Amino acid sequence: MASASSPSSSTDDGNDINTCKLQFYKEISSHANNSSNNPLFSAERYEQMIELIAYAVIDFGGKLKLTKKNDEFSDGIIKYFVQLDELFGIIKEAHITIDHRGIVNTLKEVKKRFVNVTEKQVTLFISGCEECKRKRSMPKSATKLVIKPVISNDFNARGQVDLVDMQLCPDGPYKLIVNYQDHFTKFCILRPLKTKTACEVAYQLLEIFTILGVPVILQSDSGREFVAKIIQELVDMWSGVKIVHGRARYPQSQGSVERCKQDIKQLIGTWIRENQSKKWSHGLRFVQFQKNSCHHRVLQHSPYSVLFGHEPNVGLASISLPASIYDNLITEEELEYELQLPKTDQNTHDQDQNVEQTHENETNDADQQINDEPVNDDLIETSTVLSKRALRASKNRQDACEDDLNDGDNVLVPVPYVDRGSADARNVFDVIMNVKLEKYQLGTTNGTLFGYYSYNQLFKASGSVTLRVEGVPMEDQNHYERLLDFKVSPVVKEC
Numbered sequence: 001m002a003s004a005s006s007p008s009s010s011t012d013d014g015n016d017i018n019t020c021k022l023q024f025y026k027e028i029s030s031h032a033n034n035s036s037n038n039p040l041f042s043a044e045r046y047e048q049m050i051e052l053i054a055y056a057v058i059d060f061g062g063k064l065k066l067t068k069k070n071d072e073f074s075d076g077i078i079k080y081f082v083q084l085d086e087l088f089g090i091i092k093e094a095h096i097t098i099d100h101r102g103i104v105n106t107l108k109e110v111k112k113r114f115v116n117v118t119e120k121q122v123t124l125f126i127s128g129c130e131e132c133k134r135k136r137s138m139p140k141s142a143t144k145l146v147i148k149p150v151i152s153n154d155f156n157a158r159g160q161v162d163l164v165d166m167q168l169c170p171d172g173p174y175k176l177i178v179n180y181q182d183h184f185t186k187f188c189i190l191r192p193l194k195t196k197t198a199c200e201v202a203y204q205l206l207e208i209f210t211i212l213g214v215p216v217i218l219q220s221d222s223g224r225e226f227v228a229k230i231i232q233e234l235v236d237m238w239s240g241v242k243i244v245h246g247r248a249r250y251p252q253s254q255g256s257v258e259r260c261k262q263d264i265k266q267l268i269g270t271w272i273r274e275n276q277s278k279k280w281s282h283g284l285r286f287v288q289f290q291k292n293s294c295h296h297r298v299l300q301h302s303p304y305s306v307l308f309g310h311e312p313n314v315g316l317a318s319i320s321l322p323a324s325i326y327d328n329l330i331t332e333e334e335l336e337y338e339l340q341l342p343k344t345d346q347n348t349h350d351q352d353q354n355v356e357q358t359h360e361n362e363t364n365d366a367d368q369q370i371n372d373e374p375v376n377d378d379l380i381e382t383s384t385v386l387s388k389r390a391l392r393a394s395k396n397r398q399d400a401c402e403d404d405l406n407d408g409d410n411v412l413v414p415v416p417y418v419d420r421g422s423a424d425a426r427n428v429f430d431v432i433m434n435v436k437l438e439k440y441q442l443g444t445t446n447g448t449l450f451g452y453y454s455y456n457q458l459f460k461a462s463g464s465v466t467l468r469v470e471g472v473p474m475e476d477q478n479h480y481e482r483l484l485d486f487k488v489s490p491v492v493k494e495c
Helices: 007-030 043-050 084-097 103-111 119-127 130-135 198-212 224-237 251-275 280-293 303-308 332-339 346-371 383-401 477-484
Strands: 056-060 063-067 158-165 176-182 188-193 217-219 410-414 427-436 439-444
Touching: 007 084, 007 119, 084 103, 084 119, 103 119, 130 251, 130 410, 130 427, 158 198, 158 251, 176 198, 176 251, 188 198, 188 251, 188 280, 198 224, 217 224, 251 280, 280 303, 410 439
Parallel strands: 158 217
Antiparallel strands: 056 063, 158 176, 176 188, 410 427, 427 439
């Protein structure tokens, strides 16, 4: 259960959101035009479009919603056109739903229910997101070792079990997380652990395997001996089960799992900051759901949809109903009334269900054959991708060297890995308070940092300015020195 925030912090958060919202609409308005192809729908233009026969109109609770025509629904889901004054809230809701997972994933989440939202609008919104700025990594060298990835051809052909170290941010007795991932679908399951013993890990895997089934091969980057002990514990608890442990591999070949572990730590850190709670063991369920629901760049689908054949549902929030309607619904009768559905007799429903069962089974078999086509992981590290990555990294380094930092600019101070907890943000989000002899005095939402920082110890935050000098409390600097409790090591920038 997340702890309640104080009234002052709630007020500050509300002011920050209003500032970001005003800046967002200011930028949107500067690019607006009167073209018929303009995707921005003001309230007046929205009313005009309702009268055109080129669109379909649905009446929800007395409010007319503009949609595509029925023959344009490729996936059978009704998608709405967004009004300009609703744009910020819709993008914000989708971005938080996927836990700040970037531009591409946010746009895909918005496109599930809405039509006229563009990548440029999503990019503009994310440029002002402070949480995304904290999670941003510093530009790195584009040099990367290309290793042939591990290939799996079916669900449960190979499973990967690894431990995520949370000892720097313990939740009571829980200090570790067991991460089990199916190698083919990338579907992962997370469970909190108290110890690193094979017995406790095997007990958690037993619960997972009795739901999803048992993999043929079980591997881990913790070594063969550790996996052998886990398998032996599983055999002792479940007679008749047979699993082989995977061959020893270099850590670089486990890239998929290493990326998964880093994603998990970042998602947990975001959950902790947004819910103001250190009980990350309670948030693991939501982190697991967000991880499996997010678009995967290799699969081109979410792990959930690859495993189950459809995107995950979140009750009425997943269907094409405005939030203003389903927020007030409680009973099935109210839902039928709002959707103007005929009342269904239970006996008739049961008969229709039996008649349609055979057809559904045939359809599911056909869909299963499509979903079971193997995904070729050999395309992960191609020479084209590496070339683009090298050019992008080179441009980022060049842009960083050309940054001109002034008073009032937002910057990020990297937190050294050894001084950072497992769920802590990579950077401290600051604003430049003063520049003195090419040294920078920085302030945060908690106060002014002690001392001055050089150019090599920070880098400029992308996007619009969201933290201003006026928003920094003027208190005793020594208090914030104790609060920060780390020294930022110099980071050499290459030009």
